[in-house]
Amino acid sequence: xxxxxxxxxxxxxxxxxxxxxxxxxxxxxxxxxxxxxxxxxxxxxxxxxxxxxxxxxxxxxxxxxxxxxxxxxxxxxxxxxxxxxxxxxxxxxxxxxxxxxxxxxxxxxxxxxxxxxxxxxxxxxxxxxxxxxxxxxxxxxxxxxxxxxxxxxxxxxxxxxxxxxxxxxxxxxxxxxxxxxxxxxxxxxxxxxxxxxxxxxxxxxxxxxxxxxxxxxxxxxxxxxxxxxxxxxxxxxxxxxxxxxxxxxxxxxxxxxxxxxx
Numbered sequence: 001x002x003x004x005x006x007x008x009x010x011x012x013x014x015x016x017x018x019x020x021x022x023x024x025x026x027x028x029x030x031x032x033x034x035x036x037x038x039x040x041x042x043x044x045x046x047x048x049x050x051x052x053x054x055x056x057x058x059x060x061x062x063x064x065x066x067x068x069x070x071x072x073x074x075x076x077x078x079x080x081x082x083x084x085x086x087x088x089x090x091x092x093x094x095x096x097x098x099x100x101x102x103x104x105x106x107x108x109x110x111x112x113x114x115x116x117x118x119x120x121x122x123x124x125x126x127x128x129x130x131x132x133x134x135x136x137x138x139x140x141x142x143x144x145x146x147x148x149x150x151x152x153x154x155x156x157x158x159x160x161x162x163x164x165x166x167x168x169x170x171x172x173x174x175x176x177x178x179x180x181x182x183x184x185x186x187x188x189x190x191x192x193x194x195x196x197x198x199x200x201x202x203x204x205x206x207x208x209x210x211x212x213x214x215x216x217x218x219x220x221x222x223x224x225x226x227x228x229x230x231x232x233x234x235x236x237x238x239x240x241x242x243x244x245x246x247x248x249x250x251x252x253x254x255x256x257x258x259x260x261x262x
Contacts, residue, residue: 005031005114006123008069013124015066016156020149021126021134028111029146031069033103035162036145039095046091049077049161056159058082065168066160072097073168074160084175092209093163100164105143166205174209186255219262220244 012027013019029036039045056078064079075093112135120128138146148158167174180187189206191199203214220240222231231237247260 002114004069005111006118008067009115009118010123016152018151018155020151021131022146022149023152024115024124025112025135025138026146026148027068028108028115029143030074030162031072032108032111033145034072034101035094035098037098039098042091042095045095046088049087049091049094052159053077053081053087056081064171065165067165068162071165072101072162073165075163075168077159077161084179085171086178086181089174089178089209090161093167094161096208097163097167108143109139170202170205177206177210186252188252215244215248215260217244219260 008027008031009024012024016023058081059076059078060083062076062079064076064083066074066076068074075090077090080090115124116128116131116135118124119126119131124131152158177187177189191202193199200216203216206212207214217239220243222238222240226240227238243261247258251258251260
C-alpha cells in the first residue's frame with residue numbers, strides 16, 4: 001500500500017501545485033472513506049447534482065476521471081456535461097459508491113502517516129512539523145469530512161463526485177444505454193462472455209444503476225434429457241433457449257409483470 005500511496009500523493013501534487021495540507025488530507029480521506037457518508041435520500045442528492053451542474057461550462061477536453069486509489073476516482077462533472085451520460089446515471093454512480101464503502105479509521109491514520117513521511121522526505125512543499133500539527137488538530141476533531149482549501153477552490157474550481165472505478169471502466173456502455181433510453185421505452189441488454197469473465201458482475205452493476213431486472217442464463221441450462229449429440233454441437237446448444245424465449249423474451253415485450261421457472 002505504501003508505495004502506491006506515495007505515488008498517488010506525488011501525482012496529486014504534480015496535478016495541483018497550489019494544493020494545501022487540507023487538500024491532501026481530503027484526498028486521503030476520499031481514498032479511504034469514498035464520498036464519506038451514506039446517501040439516505042437519492043432525490044436530494046440528485047437535486048444537489050443538478051444545481052451544481054447548472055453553473056458549469058462543459059469541458060470536453062478535460063479528463064473525465066481522476067484516479068484517487070483504492071478502487072475509487074473523481075468523476076469531473078464539467079468533463080461529462082453534455083457528454084452522453086445523464087445526471088440520473090451519474091447520481092446513481094455516486095449513491096451506489098457512497099452506500100457501499102465504509103472505510104477504517106486505523107487505515108486512514110496509516111495513510112496520514114505516509115503523508116507526513118512524504119513531507120519529512122521533502123517530496124511535498126510542507127514541513128513535517130506543519131503537516132503533523134495540522135493532522136493532530138484534525139484528529140482531536142474526530143476526523144470529520146474535509147473541504148477543499150480556499151486556494152484550491154479558487155484556482156481549480158473543483159466539481160466532481162467520488163465514484164468506484166468500475167463505473168469509469170464501463171462509461172461507454174452507460175453512455176450508450178442512456179442515449180437509447182432517451183428514445184425508447186424499453187431497452188434489453190444481452191451480456192455474453194466466457195466463464196468467469198465478469199458477466200454477472202456487470203449485470204449486477206447495471207441492476208444497481210438502472211433498477212432493472214436481470215435474467216440469469218444459469219436458470220436455463222439444458223435438461224439432461226435434451227442433451228443430444230446434435231444439440232450439444234449447436235452454438236449455445238447447452239441453453240434451453242426455447243424455454244427462455246417462451247418464459248422471458250416473449251413476456252418482456254408485453255411490458256407487464258410476469259414470472260418464470262428458475
